[in-house]
Amino acid sequence: MRFSRPMPVFDATPSTGEAADFGDLPEWNLDDLYTSEDAPELTRDMAWLETACADFAAAYEGKLADLDATGMLACVHAYEAIDLIAGRIMSFAGLRYYQITTDSDRAKFMSDTQEKVTVFTTPLVFYSLELNRLEDEALANMFAENADLKRYKPIFDRQRAMKPHQLSDELEKFLHDQSTVGAAAWNRLFDETIAGLQFTIDGEDMNLEAVLNLLTDQDRAKREVANFELARVFEENIKIFARVHNTLAKEKEIDDRWRKMPSPQTARHLSNHVEPEVVEALRNAVVAAYPKLSHRYYALKAKWLGLETMQTWDRNAPLPKKDEKTVDWQEAKDTVMEAYAGFDPRMADIAAPFFSEGWIDAAVKPGKAPGAFAHPTVTNVHPYVMLNYLGKPRDVMTLAHELGHGVHQVLAAEQGELLSSTPLTLAETASVFGEMLTFQAMLAKATTKEERKVLLAGKVEDMINTVVRQIAFYDFECKLHAARAQGELTPEDINALWMSVQAESLGPIFEFTPGYATFWAYVPHFVHSPFYVYAYAFGDGLVNALYAVYAEGGEDFQEKYFDMLKAGGSKHHSELLAPFGLDASDPKFWDKGLSMISGMIDELEAMED
Known part of the structure; x- marks a missing residue:
């Protein structure tokens, strides 16, 4: 229900x-x-x-x-x-x-x-x-x-x-x-603990959202201070977070055992209506691509930052020459709406009421949940979008992402309450596609090599966060649940599992200070929706393949795309992708999506010549 x-x-x-x-x-x-x-x-x-x-x-x-x-x-x-x-x-x-x-x-x-x-x-x-x-x-x-x-x-x-x-x-x-x-x-204990965390930087009290913000600051010293303050507060609360994860993983293990689930991931695969072998093909393709994606990109970024070794607080650092001007709300709205209308005016028409009818909550406020989401509510009302908007280009992309969810949810509502809900693997399609439309519109307006570089680098980082990082999260969850089945896990045990996937996914250019081992503690997906995270990588790979069809001038693409969104949960992913000539069960399907990311890194490397 x-x-x-x-x-x-x-x-x-x-x-x-x-x-x-x-x-x-x-x-x-x-x-x-x-x-x-x-x-x-x-x-x-x-x-x-x-x-x-x-x-x-x-x-x-x-x-x-x-x-x-x-x-x-x-x-x-x-x-x-x-x-x-x-x-x-x-x-x-x-x-x-x-x-x-x-x-x-x-x-x-x-x-x-x-x-x-x-x-x-x-x-x-x-x-x-x-x-x-x-x-x-x-x-x-x-x-x-x-x-x-x-x-x-x-x-x-x-x-x-x-x-x-x-x-x-x-x-x-x-x-x-x-x-x-x-x-x-x-879940509620986790939410209330996260919302109540207090951090102090330069004598100023901050919440989690504000401190995470500093990890994208131009000033490396500020990023480092934020990193260690996050680590300090997470460590102070690590026993609570470890208890939450131990209890939920054990509860899940008991439920899975009684239900004769063959693996901890099975329930998620069933709810997503996706075959385990499809997810395994996705996971394996991404892990195999770590060297040509994240490892290669972060080595390139280290050169831009003038660093021989990257620290974790450098991962989301802006480029040295990046324009730090903020984007006001009207500009963000216009950017996304123009991109949506450029694809199809109907998409902008569906998105318009979100801005005018109180369907978006955008400001950062004390006690507000961190992050962003689009909630469909029920099919005879409308979705609501939550943001924590603070004016950087990535926030524009977040708006494009969540608004894509909203458009999808409005269209799928035609199916009625029971058939409108889209499996998580396909729920990310419209959101990531909305991001891609917005990115391509901004890229088309770039007038200098430096502006194009900044946009490409930002998009590559977002896709690495969506694909590489989320598959690393998925591997962490797999290891966590497997280890918990053998007995209680100490915070140090969970820290070690976290670090085992971080080093593999981020690459040899990174050093890891001890405090980073606790950063699993604030990720809400592990608590609210076990094994949710692979849906992001699934959605990104699917959208990259879809966008390639669109860019190649696929016949009646817009009509097929709207039909796919309108279907909601009434069709299997194989039926929805067939009109585009795509098949997620084919391992080459995922390589196609990953090649788009690799191609952008190729262009960034060529700019260095």
């Missing part, structure tokens, strides 16, 4: 500056969900949800096997209506919380709301269990008989993929009830 899905928090690279410098930054208007936590509409919907769940169970529990096609369609529609209201309620509670995670009233409201929704929906646990007990032939006959029901076949197929991993009805109900004091509680 949608309300149980965590909101994604993307690994957007922060920037530095003061919110007042960037113009009138928009804030969310959540009234399209509910006007307040005591709004009569919210009270009404909560009461409706409790009754509807009980009525659904009374009408259908133990009876799914007796339904004909018409009856099954009515059942699905009833379930979808419940999903819609539950998703609306939890979207409102969650978005309010992420605006100020340190507000105890908002945190209590979200927690209380989650507990109520969990209790109300517990009677629905039977639904997926009984669906999985239906005979294949019986379902096939229903789909043949009723075209409207057949439209939901992808939902049935995904649910039945979990059939071998299904527990007893009683155990499934217990796990559903217990969820609010399990992973959800540890």
Whole structure:
């Protein structure tokens, strides 16, 4: 169900500056969900949800096997209506919380709301269990008989993929009830700990977002100070972060063992509707490409910075001659909207209300969740985008990224509540494509060699962060979960696992000071969505291949692209890519995407001649 899905928090690279410098930054208007936590509409919907769940169970529990096609369609529609209201309620509670995670009233409201929704929906646990007990032939006959029901076949197929991993009805109900004091509680502890971290630099108190910003500062001394202050505070809190990771990994291991999952990654692959061998091909292609991508680029960057050896605080350093002027909000908006309109005016039309209707929350504020995300809410409302906008070119790319998600979510909403949700592997398509459109538009306007170099280097770094860094994150998670299965991990154990993938992925040009070993602690994906991270690399590789088709003048590309986004979760990735002549199961597919990054590094190297 949608309300149980965590909101994604993307690994957007922060920037530095003061919110007042960037113009009138928009804030969310959540009234399209509910006007307040005591709004009569919210009270009404909560009461409706409790009754509807009980009525659904009374009408259908133990009876799914007796339904004909018409009856099954009515059942699905009833379930979808419940999903819609539950998703609306939890979207409102969650978005309010992420605006100020340190507000105890908002945190209590979200927690209380989650507990109520969990209790109300517990009677629905039977639904997926009984669906999985239906005979294949019986379902096939229903789909043949009723075209409207057949439209939901992808939902049935995904649910039945979990059939071998299904527990007893009683155990499934217990796990559903217990969820609010399990992973959800540890997620909340992590969020509140991260939001409450305080750092001190030159006598000034800062939050995590502000200190991470300094890692992109032109002044190397400031970057170094920020690095060690991050390490100091992470070390002070490392036992909490280690406890969170130990507990969540162990809980997952228990759940996986009971469900007979063959690996810790299996559940993620199933939810992403992607075959393990496809992910393995992606992972292997990226790791094999480390020397020609990250190793080669960072060696080149070291020359630009005049360094024989890079430190971790140099990884996201700006180029020495880079113009440090900030980008105000209006300029950022115009840049992205022009790029979107240049691809297809319909894309800009869909994006426009995000700016004018309070669908974006852009400013950095005390207690606000770090990073950025686009949350689809429910299909009869609209998505909301969260940013922490601080005026650097990377923030423009973050806007392009999250707005791409928003456009995708608007288009996919046509599928309805159950079919709109896109697997994570394909959820990154529109966002990364939006970034690529914006980058190419900016590159086309470059008038000097130096300007082109800065843009190319920035894009290469973003793609390395999206592909190389995220696959390194994925390898870290694989090692973490494998090690935790053997016993409790000390903070030092986790540090060692982190460093084993960092050295491999970043390359020999880097030295690693001891404090960097704790930097796993602040990455939210490891906590909220285990093994999520490969979706970024999947999306980047897919988009690079897609963009190559577009650049080659693929016939009716825009129409095919919009059709792909409109499909939401109604089709498998193989069906969505087929019109473009692409196949993600072919290892050469990933090489094509990686070659685009390598080609940009080739151009940067040629500029040195």
